[in-house]
Amino acid sequence: MSSVLLHFDDEAAPAAKLAAACGCAIRPIERHRFPDGELRLRLPERLPRVVVLFRGLAYPNEKLVELMLAADTARALGAEQVVLVAPYMAYMRQDIAFRVGEAVSQRIIGRYLANLFDAVITVDPHLHRVETLGEAIPVTDALALSAAPLLGDFVAGRRRAPLLMGPDSESAKWVASAAAAHGFDHAVCSKVRHGDRNVEIALPEMAVAGRSVVIVDDVASTGHTVAVATQLLLAAGAASVDLAVTHALFAEGALALVREAGVSEVWSTDAIAHPTNAVSVAPLIAEALLPLMAR
Ligand code: R5P
Numbered sequence: 459m460s461s462v463l464l465h466f467d468d469e470a471a472p473a474a475k476l477a478a479a480c481g482c483a484i485r486p487i488e489r490h491r492f493p494d495g496e497l498r499l500r501l502p503e504r505l506p507r508v509v510v511l512f513r514g515l516a517y518p519n520e521k522l523v524e525l526m527l528a529a530d531t532a533r534a535l536g537a538e539q540v541v542l543v544a545p546y547m548a549y550m551r552q553d554i555a556f557r558v559g560e561a562v563s564q565r566i567i568g569r570y571l572a573n574l575f576d577a578v579i580t581v582d583p584h585l586h587r588v589e590t591l592g593e594a595i596p597v598t599d600a601l602a603l604s605a606a607p608l609l610g611d612f613v614a615g616r617r618r619a620p621l622l623m624g625p626d627s628e629s630a631k632w633v634a635s636a637a638a639a640h641g642f643d644h645a646v647c648s649k650v651r652h653g654d655r656n657v658e659i660a661l662p663e664m665a666v667a668g669r670s671v672v673i674v675d676d677v678a679s680t681g682h683t684v685a686v687a688t689q690l691l692l693a694a695g696a697a698s699v700d701l702a703v704t705h706a707l708f709a710e711g712a713l714a715l716v717r718e719a720g721v722s723e724v725w726s727t728d729a730i731a732h733p734t735n736a737v738s739v740a741p742l743i744a745e746a747l748l749p750l751m752a753r
Contacts, residue, residue, distance in 0.1 A: 461508035461751040463543075464501065464532070466524065472728060472740070473512040476543065479744035482510075482751060487528055499527045501535060508751050509537035511575075516707055516730050518548035522570070529574040539576045541599075541750055545729035545739055546705050547580040550594060551677075553587045564588075568595040579746050581605050581729045581739050582676045582704040586628045601746050605727045606674065608737050609702040610636035612725055613672050617700065621669040625649060625659060625687040633674045636702065644674075647687055659686045667695030673721075677705045681712030685719035692720045701725065706732035 462483045465473030470486065477484035488500040497520075509532045515521055529540050552563035571578060577599035580591065588594050591602035613620055613636070622642050624633035626649035637644040645662040652658065671691050678684055678701065688699045699721055706726035713734070716724065725736040 460506050461510060462502070462506055463510045463512055464528065465512040469512060469514060469731075472514070472545070472731060475728075475738065475740040476512060476743055476747075479740040480747055480751065489524070497524065497527065499524065499531065501528065501531050503535070505532055505535045505537045507537065508539045508541065508753065510541045510543055510747065510751065512543045514546045514730060515544045515548035516546050516705075522548075522567070525571070525574055539750070539753065540574070541577040541579065541747070542571065542575040543579045543743060543747065545581050545743065546707075547578075547583040547591075547595075550584040551586070553585075553594070564594050572596045577601070577750055579603065579743060579750075581727070581742065582632065584628070584676055599750060603739070603742050603746055604632070604635055605704045605729065605737065605739050605742065606632040606635040607639060608727065608739070608742065609674060609704065609725070610639055610642065612737050613642075613700075613702055614640045616723070616725075617670045617672060619643075619670070620672045620700075621645070621666065621696075622674050622702075623647065623662075623666075623671050623687065623691065625673055625675055625683045629675050632676055632704070636674050643669075647690075649683065655680050655682050657682050657686055659683070659690060661687075661690050661694060666691055668697050670698050670700075671696045672700045672702050674702050676703070677707055678703045678712065678716070678726075679707045680709050681715040684716045684721065688716065688719040688721050698722050703727075705730050706734050708732060708734075 485502045490498040549563040549567040579601045592600040622644040624646035650658045700723040724734040726734040727737045728735040
């Protein structure tokens, strides 16, 4: 055994799916929470040269501490290469100080992870003002995979001649990539965010009347972006509006909000476990991970 995939108890199912796709060994990390909230982790006693740590980073704060404890311990137990697989990468949206004094979380968390890991693999990280994941997380192998083509394939099986719509300019790359293989029409809205739950959206100047529109985005969090875009699309005569999203973060009440706005179907990838999961990212991640495991 030259590599092993380690995971936490709350992610046993997606970790097992990935291990099966890679054909690699898988072991749990024991986790004890002390009454004061501190954590004690216990890794397997013997570790191979390559250790893959599987940890999705939705609701990330405590998980970032787990990563520090686990990565350091893995090295103490003999690992020479420690790889992080985080299907959802947190803190990527705060990529500049929007107001003087704000922490640029993307850069800070990126450096933190780069100090812990030799390689990082994630899916559709929210890279807006930086081009590559390596700029945000400066490790040699910083791999940003995209589930957008998989979402495009899924949509192709569900809707005939859909119009793929990105809710904001940042979504342009995912929308174009989801549309590419099938030659779907696609466009993006423009969006101004006034607060966590307050967004203003303008539709692109094109006819949407009678079209089956599928909103494509990397993340749905509060659901307000999707809800506002949906209301505008339906008011403009769209025949239906569905949502295809990589990361179903869906904060409390968000799914109900998008449904009330008129979204018919919600399809997400399992990069974050959610009842709307329709597309698996395990084969995509396995393809990127296998060469690292073979080193
Ligand atoms: C931001 O630009 C992202 O691509 C999403 O559009 C955004 O995070 C969605 O947030 P919410 O669901 O809270 O509107």
